[in-house]
Amino acid sequence: MLIIAGDIFDRAGPPQTALTRLRDFLVRATANPGLAIVVIAGNHDAAAQIGMLGVLAPIEKALIRGPLDANDLPMMLEDEHGSVAISALPFSYEFAARACFDAEDISCPADVIAAQVNAARDRVPAGARWIVVAHSFVEGAAPTDSERSLSRTVGGIETISAEIFDGAHYVALGHLHRAQSVGAPHIRYSGSPLAFGFDEEGQEKSLTLIDMGADGSIETTAIPLKPRRQARTIRGTLEELVAAPVGSEDFIRVVLTDETPQIDPMKRIRVLYPNAVQLSYERAERTLEEKLGEGRAAIDDPETLVSDFIEFVRGEAPGEIDTQLVNTLIHEARQEIEA
Incomplete structure (x- = not known):
């Protein structure tokens, strides 16, 4: 089973090329007779758009959720140990959750997730192991600078307690870009496959492989990902940087150590580093x-x-x-x- 826990796209209105690529991926993935796939909308996605793409996949092999549904049923899979129920909980803001669950007291992201988990828990068959897929910010997890807030309330609290997921044997989380477990070993972010900011420079990106035992216990293995282009920083005077013998197609942040402003530095830098995207002077940076x-x-x-x-x-x-x-x-x- 393949799980993608939200933020399929980086914006609510992705270009047609991105939509076509996702469509082609779903068609290829569901053509594999031994693979089931679970996809949920994240806070960067348009929920209705993700939900509509779900009609391309056979219902017995794919669980693709965009908009909220209070009566949603889990996907049921069988292995040598018995039944596994997978509940897919797409991201939603509070106003949509209040309408979906007919609960006016939903006022923050924690209330939204709690309502989703409680509804999903009631539909898990007795004796089945339970996997929850969600898109949220669990207390104690380490964020990066690239994540967008999950709350639309100024000063609102966007984090949730790991205890909300009590009863689940594994919780596959999306939203944060750093691969990590939080609250318990079975509550885990796989992290983003690519770096989306220079504060993620040096992070090891990976997929998380989960083996689940008969009692619901889990073993995790990180499968390293090696992106074609890394995000990294280069530092030096402009003359030093443009005199480098070899350039790079990595995504580059340039920090110039020159004491005075240089003329058209980015144009000169991009001769060797065509994907340079940010430039600053060391003297202007706060430590x-x-x-x-x-x-x-x-x-x-x-x-x-x-x-x-x-x-x-x-x-x-x-x-x-x-x-x-x-x-x-x-x-x-x-x-x-x-x-």
């Missing part, structure tokens, strides 16, 4: 220590931090009553910490 220092300063001044947040949300500075309330609550919190 990690400087960034951490700014963060520590904000934590040490919670009154200003909260005031700035209120102004960002409302579009206006907090009033006198708001400020007094915030200062009172912070004072009480400090007293509790010191007690």
